[in-house]
Amino acid sequence: MIVLSGSTTTAEIVAIARRRAGVAISSDVIGSIRLAHEEAAALSARIPTYGRSTGFGANKATQVDGNDLEHGMRLLRSSAVDSGTALAEDAVRSMLAVRLSQLCTPGAGLEDRILPALATMLNSNSLPTIREFGSIGTADLSALCGTALTLLGERAATGPLDPMAPWGKDSALPFVSSNALTIGRAVLAAHDLRQLVDAALMVYVLTFTGLSGNPSPFSAAAAKGTAAEDVDEFAQRMRNILGSGHTPSRIQDPYGLRAFLPSTIGLINALDKIEALLSRLIVAAQENPLFVYDENGRGASVEHSAGFHQAPLSLALDGVKIALAQTIPLSMSRIRMMTDPEYTLLNPFLAVGADSASGIMTIEYVVASAYGAIHTAAHPSSLATVVLSRGTEEDASFASEGVVQLERAVHSYRSVVAGELIIATRLLRQRGLLPSDMHSRAASDAYELALSLPQDDSDRDQRKDLDSAEAILEELALLGR
Secondary structure (H helix, E strand, O other): OEEEOOOOOHHHHHHHHHOOOOEEEOHHHHHHHHHHHHHHHHHHHHOOOOOOOEOOHHHOOOEOOOOOOOHHHHHHHHOOOOEEEEOOHHHHHHHHHHHHHHHOOOOOOOOOOHHHHHHHHHHOOOOOOOEEEOOOOEOOHHHHHHHHHHHOOOOOOOOOOOOOOOOOOOOHHHHHOOOHHHHHHHHHHHHHHHHHHHHHHHHHHHHHHHOOOOOHHHOHHHHHOOOOOOHHHHHHHHHHHHOOOOOOOOOOOOHHHHOHHHHHHHHHHHHHHHHHHHHHHOOOOOOOOEEEOOOOOOOOEEEOOOOOEOHHHHHHHHHHHHHHHOOHHHHHHHHHHHHOHHHHOOOHHHOOOOOOOOOOHHHHHHHHHHHHHHHHHOOOHHHOOOOEHHHOEOOOOOHHHHHHHHHHHHHHHHHHHHHHHHHHHHHHHHOOOOHHHOOOHHHHHHHHHHOOOOOOOOOOOOHHHHHHHHHOHHHHHHHOO
């Protein structure tokens, strides 16, 4: 059971989304949210407050009758529209977990009863159905309005769920003023990419050993020359995984081996940056309007803000996508080396049998196809914009599109890493190397694991080989950490 108290971590979001970890809310949080709601209601009765005493979007200058009890429900119903394919369960659960975490930090001014209702939705796995199109990166309004209607019983949940009583204007807008869906999906994508990068390090070690690479680029002095952030620690990590005692075949390797450190540290730094940002976003009060309280939770003031405009997240997403894309040509370079007798002293494409045998030729094509998808997904979504609502919203971050691109890139990267793993393992086997011939315990364990893959090198259907390689990447990732 994960108790939410305003300090949720990205790892906890992943656990809630993927492993259906249970959630609870501390009594202190409920008390503070109840007090914050009372203070916000009193303040909104005295001064004009967007979405409570005024309309929404282009209607922000329209005053709302204080006796209009349907104002909040009209917002939820009119803004719940979305279209396209329904999102996967883990994406929806991640959205709910992020929004619940954010709401544990006073700032929205909504009713405290909404928090336990969200927790019940997660714990019972009775979820809203959220479709893919609806957000432009300035709050995931359609997804969160649809969630609200599901909590209220106006839309069907995926399981039994007792409907809440209608919400007033003091809870409708505050609940939906967030990019929780985009943030939640980004948390999952970053988690998956980190795991794949860790696995790729071990695959690189197998390739490096199979090609008798030169470890010189990983020396402390060589690493320092890149001047990249945290490069010294990464170089030491790679030296530990590679181990000592290598006999290189070349004075200077091609870039696929030699430039691995500067290329990969760029990706790791981009991942570090987005993970740090996501850690802040999942506990941030993004609300507009934002209610600000003193240390005792009283004396609220209201700030009309733009925390929902996710330009920083959009830029961070673009940074990760581009950083990933620039590593793939080096993966292709290593695969090319392993297909070439000049480097392996073995048959072309590590084939066996007839001179015309193809070996792993088509796996190279599969990796290239995945690279094409990664390259396309790297196009910066943060450069797009749109003007909506009669000019009231004259820009968009499109962070929502950026996370879709990152998901596609991560999905494709899995095929890249798996493809190189299959080829590197075949190379090591054909060279007659054993796990005991590796130069570190981590490398030996990685090769031992890789030997669980099919070992028939004849020309045959290799689709299941790729599936099997992808299936062991998570376990492989743990070996080099």
